[in-house]
Amino acid sequence: MKFVLSQEQRMFAGTLRRLLAEAGTAKIVRAWAAGDHAPGRGLWSALAEAGLFAVAVPEEHGGAGFLPVELVAAMEEVGRAAAPGPYVETLAAAELLGRAGDTVWLPRIAAGDALVSIGVPHALDADAADLVLAPGGTERASSGGPLTSLDPARRLFRVEAGDEHGTPEFGVLMCAAQQLGLGRALLDVTVEYARTRQQFGRPIGEYQAVKHHLAGAMVELEFARPLLYGAALAYGTPEFGRDVAAAKVAASDASYGAAKIALQVHGAIGYTDEYDPSLWIRKARALHSAWGTPAEHRARVAASL
Amino acid sequence: MDLEFGTADEEFRAEVRAWLAEHVPAEPLPSLETEEGFARHREWERALGADRLSVVSWPEEYGGRGVSVLQWLVFEEEYYAAGAPGRVSQNGINLLAPTLLKHGTPEQLARVLPPMAAGEVIWAQAWSEPGAGSDLAALRATATRTDGGWLLNGQKTWSSRAAFADRGFGLFRSDPESERHRGLTYLMFPLDADGVTVRPIGRLDGKPAFAELFLDGVFVPDADVIGEPGKGWSVAMSTAGNERGLTLRSPGRFTAATERLVELWKERADPADTALRDRVADAWIRSRAYRLKGFETVSRDDDIGAESSLNKVFWSELDVALHETALDLLGADGELESEWLENYVFSLAGPIYAGTNEIQRNVIAERLLGLPRGAR
Numbered sequence: 001m002k003f004v005l006s007q008e009q010r011m012f013a014g015t016l017r018r019l020l021a022e023a024g025t026a027k028i029v030r031a032w033a034a035g036d037h038a039p040g041r042g043l044w045s046a047l048a049e050a051g052l053f054a055v056a057v058p059e060e061h062g063g064a065g066f067l068p069v070e071l072v073a074a075m076e077e078v079g080r081a082a083a084p085g086p087y088v089e090t091l092a093a094a095e096l097l098g099r100a101g102d103t104v105w106l107p108r109i110a111a112g113d114a115l116v117s118i119g120v121p122h123a124l125d126a127d128a129a130d131l132v133l134a135p136g137g138t139e140r141a142s143s144g145g146p147l148t149s150l151d152p153a154r155r156l157f158r159v160e161a162g163d164e165h166g167t168p169e170f171g172v173l174m175c176a177a178q179q180l181g182l183g184r185a186l187l188d189v190t191v192e193y194a195r196t197r198q199q200f201g202r203p204i205g206e207y208q209a210v211k212h213h214l215a216g217a218m219v220e221l222e223f224a225r226p227l228l229y230g231a232a233l234a235y236g237t238p239e240f241g242r243d244v245a246a247a248k249v250a251a252s253d254a255s256y257g258a259a260k261i262a263l264q265v266h267g268a269i270g271y272t273d274e275y276d277p278s279l280w281i282r283k284a285r286a287l288h289s290a291w292g293t294p295a296e297h298r299a300r301v302a303a304s305l
Numbered sequence: 306m307d308l309e310f311g312t313a314d315e316e317f318r319a320e321v322r323a324w325l326a327e328h329v330p331a332e333p334l335p336s337l338e339t340e341e342g343f344a345r346h347r348e349w350e351r352a353l354g355a356d357r358l359s360v361v362s363w364p365e366e367y368g369g370r371g372v373s374v375l376q377w378l379v380f381e382e383e384y385y386a387a388g389a390p391g392r393v394s395q396n397g398i399n400l401l402a403p404t405l406l407k408h409g410t411p412e413q414l415a416r417v418l419p420p421m422a423a424g425e426v427i428w429a430q431a432w433s434e435p436g437a438g439s440d441l442a443a444l445r446a447t448a449t450r451t452d453g454g455w456l457l458n459g460q461k462t463w464s465s466r467a468a469f470a471d472r473g474f475g476l477f478r479s480d481p482e483s484e485r486h487r488g489l490t491y492l493m494f495p496l497d498a499d500g501v502t503v504r505p506i507g508r509l510d511g512k513p514a515f516a517e518l519f520l521d522g523v524f525v526p527d528a529d530v531i532g533e534p535g536k537g538w539s540v541a542m543s544t545a546g547n548e549r550g551l552t553l554r555s556p557g558r559f560t561a562a563t564e565r566l567v568e569l570w571k572e573r574a575d576p577a578d579t580a581l582r583d584r585v586a587d588a589w590i591r592s593r594a595y596r597l598k599g600f601e602t603v604s605r606d607d608d609i610g611a612e613s614s615l616n617k618v619f620w621s622e623l624d625v626a627l628h629e630t631a632l633d634l635l636g637a638d639g640e641l642e643s644e645w646l647e648n649y650v651f652s653l654a655g656p657i658y659a660g661t662n663e664i665q666r667n668v669i670a671e672r673l674l675g676l677p678r679g680a681r
Contacts, residue, residue, distance in 0.1 A: 001375055003308055003600040069306050191674045206679035208663070211670035218669055219618050226597035227590070233308050246590040298586040299579070305567045305589060 003229070005073060013073040015050050020081035026276040032084035033152035037128045040085050041115075047078075048112020056094035061106035066098055068170075068232040072177040076228075079181030082280050084153040086125045088178055088291070090116045092171030096137040105131060119159030120167050120291060122147060126157035134159065135166055151286040153279070167292055170235075173244045175291040176251035177228055182287065183221050183255030186262040186280050190214060194265055204265070213261045220254035227251075245292075245300040252287070252294045259284030308600060310379070317372060318379045321358065325387035328352060334390045336647055338512035343469040346393035350424025360398055360422045363406075367414060368422025374603045378555060385561035396466050397421045397428030399552045401474045404491070408532040408540050417493070429467035429496065431475030431518055432541075434460060439664045441476065442485040442538070446520060448477035448492060455479070455530070457494060457523040463658075467516035468505035472496055476537045489537035493529040500524075510650045551603075551613075553659060554620045556596040559627065562648070563592040566631055569645075573634050584630045591623045611672040614665040621655030621662060628652045 005013070023046070028039040048054075055070040057063025071091060078087050093116035094109050108114035108130075117129040119140060126132050126142035134140045142157040149156055191214055194205030204210050227250045231243035259281045263270045270277055288294070310318070334349065335342035353359040354368060362377040363369025372380070392398070402421060405413055420426040437443035446459025457477055467473060472495050480488030496503055500523040505513035532540035570585045598616070602609055628649035632639035639646070656662045670676045 001308065001310060001314070001600060002604050003306060003597065004604045005306055009306065187674075191676060194676060202679075203677050205670070205676035208667065208679065211676055211679075212663070212666045214674055214676065215618075215666035215669035218674060219615050222615050223591070223594040223598055223619055226601050227594050229306065230308065230593070230597045233306065243593075246593060249586070249590055250594060295579075295583070298583045298590075301586040301589060302582045305570075305585070 003226070005069070005229075009070060009073055012051065012055075012070060013077055016047060016052060016074055016077040017080065019046055019050055020077055020083060023081070023083075025081040025083050026279060029082055029084050029153045029279050033155075035127075035155075040083075040128075043083060044085055044115065045112050047083075048110075052078075053090070053094070053112055054110050056091050056098075057106045057110035058098055061098075061103060061110065063106065063110040066095070068173070068235040069229060071174065072228050072232045075174050075177035076181035076184075079178030079183075080185040082153075082182060082185070082283050084125075086115050086117045086129055088171055088174040089118045089120075089124055089129075090114070091174045092118055092168045093131070093133055093137075095170040096133070096168055100137055117142075117157075118168065118171065120171065121159070122156035123159045124157075125155050126159070127155060132157075132159060135168060137168075149286055151279075151282040153283070154286050154290075169241050169244045172248050172291045172297075173228070173231055175287060176224075176231075176244070176248040179251040179255035179284070179287050180221065180224055180228060182280055182284055183217070183224075183251070183258035186255075186258045186277065186284065187214065187217050187221060189277050189280070190217075190258075190262040190265045210265055213265060217254070217258040217261045220250075220257055224250035224254040242301060242304040245297040245304075248292060248297045249294045249301065252297075255284050256288040308597075310375075314376055314379055317376050318383060321380050321383040322387070324356060324358060325383060325389055329387050329389045333388075333644060336512060337391050337393050338468075338508070338514040340469060343393060346390055347424055347427060349390045350392070350394050350427075354423040357422075359394065359424065360402070363402070363418065363422065367418035374551075375600075378551075378557065378599055378603060381555035381557035382560065383557070385555075385557040386564070388561075393466065394421060394424060394427055396430045396470075397426070400430055401428050401493075403552070404531060404540060404543060407543050408491075410528075412528065413531070426472055427466065427470045429464050429470035429473045429516070431461040431464045431467065431473040433463040435462050438463070439661045441541070444476055444478055444489060446475075446477050447481065448479040448490050448525070450479070451524070454524055454526040455490070455492065457492070457500075457520040457525060459520055461518040461520070463506070463515050464518055465515045465658075467496060467503055467518060468513040470496060473518065474531075476541055479534055479537075483535075486538035488535050489541075490534045491531040491537035491540045492525050493531065494520075494523055494525050498523050508650065509653060510646075551599055551616065554616075554624070554655075556592070556599040559592040559620065559623060560596055562624075562627055563588050566627060566634075569631055569634050573636070581630065581634060584626070584633075588623070588627045588630055591619075592627070595620055595623060611668050614660075614668040615673070617659060617665045618656075618662050618669070621652075624652040624655050625649075 023043050032040045052074050054064040055067040059065050097105050114130045115128055116131045117123040117126050118133045120135055123132050123142050132140050132142050140159045142159050144158050146155040194210055195203055197204050227247040231247040234240045234243045263281055269275050334345045337343055337346040357370055360369045361372045361380050364371050434444055448455040448457055474493045476489045476491055479490040500521040502519040504517045506515050508514040566588055574581055631645045671678055
């Protein structure tokens, strides 16, 4: 029993974190929302070079082996930076294609030169994607212009109806990991704001009402994390679906909860479009219902009991 | 990273499971917050102690087995899954013993720990006072130097188990000029000594789960001082950290309670009631989160320190929510005496004691998140 990340796993996540922090994702998010994919593509390639997609692809297809724990750690970092693009979708696709024995797309995904989307039910960033899949893994075309999401960096497209049902469980786990990182980033930026922002002659973080909001957010985030890694370790077992659903419920509630507290503590500035934390706040709400709502996943957990 | 138990862990689990299957009473014991129930629970402690299962993580010389913290978690999972009785010796084992193991003299360890492990001496905690609950630094009961020891005077209250226990432990102000956390001394004392008056106090359901202690010139020999006189605060804080970590509420308690909650839900619930279904699912999800967090904690080499406050907030709120859900599933029967109701009443104390959850949230905000200390 060693239920903590190994030194190598921590180093891998740390490398991605530094890379994303140095990239300054807020401006990349704004460009992506405006339909300019170039900076986002550049970040995608840099992350691919650091090994983000390699750990989703078996060695025989140019990857480093399919490593669920590493992928959770990586998506936490992608979420922390609110990096735009179909990361969750591409990693979910890699898992589906790996099981289907694909040889064409996997090497391209591993190398970072294929963005893949999946219609669950809408396809994220289908205009930027090199391939759009139905949930079951078969190829689909998208149609129409982007639907307007609360998070403008989530450019969603309708997908031609197919007969495949369900949501790939691995994608749900990747989304939950992204949410956890997003929530933690919101907590961190809000703590920093509360340390410095003064009202009534004191930093607002001195007030217990503010402290208790932030402490509550931390409790929820810190107890969502073990569920995510526990689910990653359950990959390939009959409990995987149940454990992923549990992780998604916890990560959704913790992340969205952190976003609401971030908004409340920031006050009007947090409600302002041009202020960067608003990008994270909007994404937290959008992801709350993406890849299955908490209600759907609670029902899934209950059905397994 | 893995969640695999080793061979030794599995063997230990099998041994504990077999012992419990043979020994756990078929009928639940009467509430341990009653005189009869207390006596029956003491017998149960003796049975556990006789087979060295009352304190598995302690060194063998004091009645334990010296198993790892992970194996202690395994023991706890099996213990609660078997529906074994509540632990009447919990205060001594979880609060006093860790302090003694860290700060006690060899003589104290040899004298105090084996009878505690054997269920022969049951300990009550005597921290709180009428003017000092979570703010322990406001303590006023005194310990005054005398020949060969100390004289205790003052009042303690909300002393868990004190209605029926044998001995108590707590902090006393030994320097009358001192303020806050300075000049406090950590002492053990008998509850049947001259000068001690015990007045049982009913908790929310009327059962005497705790008591007030009036101390009037109670003599305590030097041998019963833990650590250095006047340094009681730092000695006690090592106990408080322990209390707020995993030992006070091991994950096994909640995973077992959740299993029973799921059974109750399947028996009693209207399948169309998705609100109750969601609450049952949440209890399961949160119990699992706490269990996995426990495995994370024992996988780490460092001291979790203030992170134990995260645990305290999480388990205490989970405990209340889980038992509220059970009572709601019972419908009109929810108010009637039952094990669920007993455990519900017990759960309500969780967010209040061992440092209220408000105190814990301050600790999280200031020590884990780095927010500025406010006016106190």
